[in-house]
Amino acid sequence: MSRPASAWQGVVTNVARSRCLAAVGDNEVEFHVPGSMIRDNGGRNPVRVGDLVTLALRSGTLVLQRIEERTSEFQRTHSEQGRSPRAATIAANLAMAAFVLPATAERRHLRMLDRMLVGACWADIPALVCVNKWDLVTDPGNLRNRLRPYRDEGWPICYTIAPAGDGVSGLLDLLPPGLSAFIGPSGAGKTTLIRAITGRADLKTLGVNSHTGKGRHVTTAVSAYQVDADRWVVDAPGLKTFGVAQAPQEMVLAAFPEIERAAGSCRQRWCDHEDRGGCRVAADIRSGAISRERWASYRLLIAEAVG
Ligand SMILES: Nc1nc2c(ncn2[C@@H]2O[C@H](COP(=O)(O)OP(=O)(O)OP(=O)(O)O)[C@@H](O)[C@H]2O)c(=O)[nH]1
Ligand SMILES: [Zn+2]
The missing domain is CATH 1.10.40.50 (Probable gtpase engc; domain 3)
Incomplete structure (x- = not known):
């Protein structure tokens, strides 16, 4: 199908409540999602990071015209207060899901890993496990043992210290062309890893609260960052839960x-x-x-x- 001269194709790189960004050629542009498309989607923005979109210029504003069919949807089941659980897509068209856990991994983190792996199988995309904060590990032998079932089944596992860049080149070697999403609990170090991978010093992390020892919820929107000519990484807000109720x-x-x-x-x-x-x-x-x-x-x- 031919498109009018005033239409552009791009890949969505950021979805916030009121605005979206897309990479069009070498530029990142802001675009508007028409109210009718939000209404048709039950009042929710239908756009996800990774979506291939067609944009048109209307009165000086770039407006979303069409979302191309997705090759994959990485989703979890999510229940907002008082509502029944529904499937929520975290990112579209992913080539890889990179699950980031802190080396201080507690039982609940490993159980979340099992849930996220269901999400990867559901999306039919490959997954890897990145154990970050390896400088803080207390019992490395025990943690490696608990991760053995995953390694034995062929999921690549890498160990990193993001601020020092340790293990980061090994992680980078595992990322295929296309979009790789970094997913995991809050404070695991996703943004710090992405900063180490992309060299983008402008990515903000707020640090761990010294009273609770917990990472603060700092990443609030899903965003994609370019690594090299054909690879992008996606930073997603830290997850507290990962429901699979809608998964077969x-x-x-x-x-x-x-x-x-x-x-x-x-x-x-x-x-x-x-x-x-x-x-x-x-x-x-x-x-x-x-x-x-x-x-x-x-x-x-x-x-x-x-x-
Ligand atoms: N000791 C240590 N600290 C780290 C490491 N990686 C990240 N941190 C610190 O952990 C804190 C949280 O890191 P973030 O990168 O913001 O974590 P995140 O997973 O993006 O967190 P959310 O955005 O809340 O999902 C920051 O203070 C980082 O400096 C690591 O390998 N070792
Ligand atoms: Zn049996």
């Missing part, structure tokens, strides 16, 4: 390949894995081939996902 159960299974494989070898086709005779999953849990943490996580997520 097969996507949960895909995020636990060690369990999926074992279940395929249970003697009963519809085995409930309650350790009756011939259950391979139960045998693998007993032998340690399936970690108890991952098994408990799987059971929660499979119950949460749609059947």
